[in-house]
Every structure is written in C-alpha cells, then in structure tokens.
Amino acid sequence: MREIVFDTETTGLYATSGDRVTELGCVEIIDFIPTGRTWHAYVNPQRSTPKEVVEITGLTDAFLADKPLFSQIAEEFIDFVGDAGLVAHNAPFDRGFINMELERLGRPGYAEARFKDTARIARAKFPGSYVSLDALCKRFDISLESREKHGALIDAQLLAEVYLELSGGRTRALDLSGQGEAGPGEVVFPPQAVRPSPLNRAQTESERAAHAAFIEELGENALWKKLTIGQG
Structure with a gap:
C-alpha cells in the first residue's frame, strides 16, 4: 500500500483568507515503511510572511523571494503523489492549503477520503493526551535532534515514524507464524531446510x-x- 506522508508550511492559518503555502515536504511509504523517496520544495507565496510565523519556520520574505511559484512546482507535486493515499498531522489544515493552491490553478483538489489524519488517530488512541507532533515523537522515543525549526520535509519524515507507531509499531512488520503467508507490511521468515544430519547432542x-x-x-x-x- 503506497502512501505519501506530507507537511506544509504556510504564511498563516487561513487558506480561505489569503494565506499561502511556503514549503512542501513529502515522504513516500509503502506498507508503513519509508522507501527513501522524498519530494520537497520551497514556494514563493507572493505575499509577506508575518514575523511570528517566520520565528517558527525560519522562512523569511528574502529567502522565499527567488523560489518558484506554486504553479511552477504543482505538476511535480501531483506526479509524486500519484494515486497514493495522503497522511498528514491535522490533515484538514494541510488539505485546505493544498486544495486552495490547486484550485487557484484550475486543478481539482484532493478528496477528503484520500486523507488520514494522524492527530485524529492519536486522539482516539490516547484520549486526553497531547497529540502534537513533538508530543508524539517524545511518546514514541523518536529523536527531535534534526528539528531546529518547523520544516516541511523534516516534519514529514518525523511524521512517517509516528504514523508507523500509531499503526502498530515496528512489531507489525514481523510474522513469526512460520506459515509463509504474510499480509501487507509483514516480513516473513521462510521455513528453513531440514539439516541433512542432526547435530550431536x-x-x-x-x-x-x-x-x-x-x-x-x-x-x-x-x-x-x-x-x-x-x-x-
């Protein structure tokens, strides 16, 4: 099962009020395991970014000024996603911004049914607990050393690890039944051949x-x- 774990950075919180995407990061996973394929782009939002947002993302107006417009990277993004499912933390937020950018170009947005929201999964699994990406990384002992600022690709890579843990953890990838019939995402250890002559006791x-x-x-x-x- 191919899925794309992704994250967006934006100029603000409201896709319907003029805020725009400034960064996109995508991580390909198959059966919950990252394949090593990623896609990343900074985007010129064609508007200024508030100081408080810059403090979180580190993406200044000067840095983004020479970056491509969303219209210039949209096709690459669409091609990378393909027909895969989409996984995001607080998915309605990311979906809203992606669809807003696509609709500006006259392209169809992504249906809600294609999205899995890891924040919603975590709230159901750990009711009453904090379910921010940072909190879940700490819960699952996932290192945050690489995360000085909020970055779309770094956050997508961290989220891919969190998603695996929310889906059953690394043990879900092991099938010790010896039957040789693993389901999706399982690793089978094939039966070993009988030793031609037994070892001495x-x-x-x-x-x-x-x-x-x-x-x-x-x-x-x-x-x-x-x-x-x-x-x-």
Missing part, C-alpha cells in the same frame, strides 16, 4: 532426564509441550 543423559522432569511439573498446557521442544 550436547546434553548428558542426566541433564535430559532433569529437563524432562521439569517439563512434567509445568502441566499438560505447558507451551514447551505444545511446541514439542526437548522431546525425543
């Missing part, structure tokens, strides 16, 4: 007898008996 007869007596003390439901370990 390292235990003595008295050690094996003591072990057998110990297993008997565990009762009929002992896991050791079900796995037939130590028998024969």
